Amino acid sequence: MNDPIPSLPVLIARNLQRDFTLAGDKTLEVLRGIDLEIYESEMVAVRGLSGVGKSTLLHCIGLLDTPTCGELIYRDGESTWQSPGISEQNRCDLRNRFIGFVFQFFHLLNDLDVLENVMLPSIVSCTSSQWRKKRSKVETRARELLQRVDLEGRARQAPGTLSGGERQRVAIARALINNPRLLLCDEPTGNLDTRNSESIHTLLRELHEELGTSILVVTHDPDLANRADRLLSMIDGKFHD
């Protein structure tokens, strides 16, 4: 493992709490004060029992969910964004450019082919005229990424016809198309067999080193956890070393 060079954090989470209100006025405290800093070019793995709140944490960091209290700071070079206090438009932009998502169930769009799935984050952020200008550049990059994940011949294939491992690699390419600062992976190999998992792990680590993207990965897989720069265990909604 390389030693991380703890430069500046791309993400700071302070005292993150997330309660769910259940039926009958009960509240379920899932996150109970998470403090987390992720530095540039750092790969952090989170472990924990099922139901402890790992996915909830990723959703909060990924700006899909809003924490009950606590603070999130995102930094990209000179610019920083702080949540709460961030506009809806900025949240969307951050999800689009700053953060890349990789899910356990891949979540590719079946109506699009592989190449279009990879380009999707770029398409989402463009107006039609911007897209006309950018299209060829984005397509080149998407093909490069597909090549990088060993799927160059599959650009026009339908995602439904790919194997699980291949789908996850397409999903990784999609997450990286906009060059995000932070990649959030929620059990990326939770649905794959050992051999496929192994290759995804290798791929993630390699991409991490090549691109310098920070990665926060939730996993039950010791192999992937061991490849991370830092390993956090989540117990009762908090991190324990």
Add this chain to the structure above:
Amino acid sequence: MQYHSFLTRRYLRRRWAPWTAAIAVALGVFSLISVLAVMEGFKLEMRERIRGSLSHLVVKGGALQGLVGEDQILETIRSQPGVLAASPFVETLAIYKVTRLDHCLVRGIEPVQESEVTDLGLYLLDNKEIDELLADPYKLLPDDRLPSSAEEIDNTFSLERRRLILRWKGKGEGFDEESPPQALVVGIEALRSGRLAMGDVVQLSSYSPVTFEPCTGKFIVVGAFQSGVYEQDQRWAYADIRALQEMLDLWDEEAQDMRISGVSVRLEDYSLAAVAKQQIEAEISRRMELSTIDETAIPWRPSEVLTWENQRENLLQAVEIEKRIIAVMMLLIVAFAAAMIFLILMLLVIEKNRDLGVLRALGASRNGVVLLVLRQGMLLCITGTILGLLGGWLLVENINYVHDTIRDLTGLQLFPPDIYYLERIPALLRWEDVALVCVPTLVFGFLGSFFPAQWAGRRDPIKALHHE
């Protein structure tokens, strides 16, 4: 945003179900457009025909009292600016019996003058035309028929013609030179239905509005007309005004003059009817106020001035209201189509729930997702509307061809020409009607898309992403 059009294309390309909603919209718009166009064409046709047998304006007296001072009234009206011609008339209901008892509305006219204020010249038939129209019960006079000349009109009512006809037909007991039967021109439908025939000598019976005594007159059917309004062609009959005045005993003791029912007026420009109507009203009432010694005075009788539309207001409104009711009913089809859009989109949102969650995770905003769904709905709606408009327009342009084809193939006469005398189905597509169809369709389509779109926006992306 780019992904809206991109995903809309992808979602609608390989699915046929959403297009059924577009087709439903198209069918709704199609039927509305064609029905409104035919109703409008029909309305105009009716209007034109009713207008033809009526003059622009009518100065009318009370039903019993009528008007007196015919010469002064005519002189008054004719001296008004914008008035082209004026012609007196007497109107009465009469019963007659030939084969069976029947009634008719007899209009006593000055034939040549009448042809100057109405289209009488256009639809007064000559002998040949009468034979032709009797041979084919659906036949209409051609549109480009030349009006009969004043001479021909005059001749129709002439003594000479009465004598001739009676001799040709060999009916009656010879021509009574002392009191010859009066000329009667009846509607073609009266002849077609066999109630009357050319040359029939009929006894018309009515009541005199002056003496309230029964009165009768002997008439001979010397001609026929076809106004194109079935009701009129069945019931109206024209006679000479003097003969009718005589029969009805219209001598007014007080004014020492013959009464008339009213005066028909033709204007130079009907669009100025409101002005002309006021002027005539004002001048007539002014002259009626004058003392009787004055040369220009008109003996006072209650009178009113009506445009031809005033006279047939109920009929014209009935057609217009009918059109509106049908439009509203047909909008139900469009509403149904919008409901289909609604259901299709709801299904799409359920089916694509995960995709929408992924889009949110990849940076689409809540409103972006709302617009994505809305866009699909509106695309279906607009496509349907355009197809429907196009189809409707094509049908309206070729409606008679389509009708004839259907008739030839199935033997069904969808539009029997006898009642309305329409050989051709009239159809006219107006911009107002197109708007009347399109605006509600788009509004319904919008509402049908709006609610699923809102619903899609409110769904929780996290829940959507939880599922495999």
